[in-house]
Amino acid sequence: MPEGHTVHRIANTFNSDFCGKKVKVVSPQGRFTQSELVSGKKLTEAKAHGKQLFLHFGKAIIRIHLGIYGKWSFQQFSTTPPDPVGEVRARFLIPNKLADLRGPTACEVIDENQLQEALRKLGPDPLAKDHQGKNLERFLEKAHSSSRSIAELLMNQSVIAGVGNVYRAELLYRARLNPFLAGKKVPKELLESIWLDAQRLMPIGVRTGMMLTREGYLKGKPELADRYYVYKRAGERCRECSGKVVMEVLAARKLYFCPRCQK
Numbered sequence: 001m002p003e004g005h006t007v008h009r010i011a012n013t014f015n016s017d018f019c020g021k022k023v024k025v026v027s028p029q030g031r032f033t034q035s036e037l038v039s040g041k042k043l044t045e046a047k048a049h050g051k052q053l054f055l056h057f058g059k060a061i062i063r064i065h066l067g068i069y070g071k072w073s074f075q076q077f078s079t080t081p082p083d084p085v086g087e088v089r090a091r092f093l094i095p096n097k098l099a100d101l102r103g104p105t106a107c108e109v110i111d112e113n114q115l116q117e118a119l120r121k122l123g124p125d126p127l128a129k130d131h132q133g134k135n136l137e138r139f140l141e142k143a144h145s146s147s148r149s150i151a152e153l154l155m156n157q158s159v160i161a162g163v164g165n166v167y168r169a170e171l172l173y174r175a176r177l178n179p180f181l182a183g184k185k186v187p188k189e190l191l192e193s194i195w196l197d198a199q200r201l202m203p204i205g206v207r208t209g210m211m212l213t214r215e216g217y218l219k220g221k222p223e224l225a226d227r228y229y230v231y232k233r234a235g236e237r238c239r240e241c242s243g244k245v246v247m248e249v250l251a252a253r254k255l256y257f258c259p260r261c262q263k
């Protein structure tokens, strides 16, 4: 599943290529029946919050959540757009460019009130500007009051928006934190350092498109296997203590960690 940095990259692409232009919106597959409500209007802004994307066409807003299978593809063309391939839920067209959306969990037109409601349900996003540390405060409040494990909390979009399985595993490892510790048992300073670490790491993802979480490997384009401390490294040696990295299923998602480093 794409993590927040991917969605922020998509928002950046929409802002640079589609913003300020009248966009034809169609649904080649037919399932996005609300496309007529926005088609032909000017895209005024694209905004990401966590894993959700909001495309503003004046007062009408398209809310998109990719979920597990959703994908975007962007194409340039000279005169006529190429025929859609596969199940394209929504196609966004401007002269010479198009964006195809396939397989999202959500793609719907909402209004300003519904937007506010959607945003209220989401926790703070480490990739958003944090005015006076309000987002950090909200994260601390939510995480520190919960008896759920910190590993579950970091995947909970109402606690922190945009973190997925890769960043979750890597943030916990970098904090040398036991993933099963309840949020309320994690010292506030440590929760704060996780938030700050997410604010440090996730922009690298937005910039490069890669989730690079190892210090010293943050340049160039390292192999996938070299990018992480623990994610998808079950059975391999920990890079720091040479103990074994393990995988456990927690709340139906795979959790990778080093039991020796993360006591």
Ligand SMILES: [Zn+2]
Pocket (backbone or CB within 6 Å): 238, 239, 240, 241, 242, 243, 258, 259, 260, 261, 262
């Ligand atoms: Zn270790």
